[in-house]
Amino acid sequence: MKFFVDTADVAAISELNDLGFVDGVTTNPSLIMKSGRDILEVTKEICELIDGPVSAEVTAVDADEMIAEGRKLAKIADNIAVKVPLTWAGLKTCKTLTDEGRMVNVTLCFSANQALLAAKAGATFISPFIGRLDDINIDGIDLIADIRTIYDNYGYGTEILAASIRTVNHVSDCARIGADVITAPPEVLKKLASHPLTDAGLATFMADWAKTGQKIL
Numbered sequence: 370m371k372f373f374v375d376t377a378d379v380a381a382i383s384e385l386n387d388l389g390f391v392d393g394v395t396t397n398p399s400l401i402m403k404s405g406r407d408i409l410e411v412t413k414e415i416c417e418l419i420d421g422p423v424s425a426e427v428t429a430v431d432a433d434e435m436i437a438e439g440r441k442l443a444k445i446a447d448n449i450a451v452k453v454p455l456t457w458a459g460l461k462t463c464k465t466l467t468d469e470g471r472m473v474n475v476t477l478c479f480s481a482n483q484a485l486l487a488a489k490a491g492a493t494f495i496s497p498f499i500g501r502l503d504d505i506n507i508d509g510i511d512l513i514a515d516i517r518t519i520y521d522n523y524g525y526g527t528e529i530l531a532a533s534i535r536t537v538n539h540v541s542d543c544a545r546i547g548a549d550v551i552t553a554p555p556e557v558l559k560k561l562a563s564h565p566l567t568d569a570g571l572a573t574f575m576a577d578w579a580k581t582g583q584k585i586l
């Protein structure tokens with residue numbers, strides 16, 4: 370399973386990338402706002418840092434403008450994946466840009482039928498939002514499983530990019546189901562290393578080691 374980082378914070382991306390944990394990056398208008406940076410500048414910087422796909426989201430609502438924005442974003446670097454919302458205009462943009470050889474990430478997916486349409490429009494990635502479904506008492510993980518089944522039934526090549534990941538359990542659930550990619554905030558990716566028994570075990574080892582009076586270095 371590939372790990373994408375869901376942030377426009379270059380320092381956070383860089384720290385995780387140094388450990389080999391970054392297969393790609395996703396951004397959205399809210400994350401760009403949070404970074405306080407210019408979208409074109411910060412996206413270029415991220416693309417230079419990361420070899421994998423970097424999602425940059427369009428902000429227009431009608432198809433013609435969305436396509437024009439997508440073409441402009443795609444010019445930033447070869448590893449740009451143009452991110453479009455799962456609307457009729459977004460699907461039209463997906464088909465147009467895919468036919469031009471661009472990577473497209475169709476975002477804001479909340480149903481299996483939406484995911485089916487994105488695959489038929491040639492999306493490189495479909496982004497179902499787990500956490501936002503959980504927020505309204507619908508199991509977001511069930512959606513990932515449904516999309517996996519549907520895509521496998523028909524051999525669609527669109528990659529399932531599980532998004533709106535809020536917990537470490539979301540990550541392991543997605544891995545169990547077979548999501549192709551998860552995109553998670555840096556804090557969640559860092560939490561994957563934590564376990565209370567690791568902390569407790571290490572504390573015991575350190576205490577016992579101190580009693581030996583030995584040093585390795």
Ligand code: E4P
Nearest residue numbers: 375395396397501532533534
């Ligand atoms: C996906 O690409 C989105 O940027 C993101 O995962 C949304 O997450 P949120 O629901 O926590 O804002």
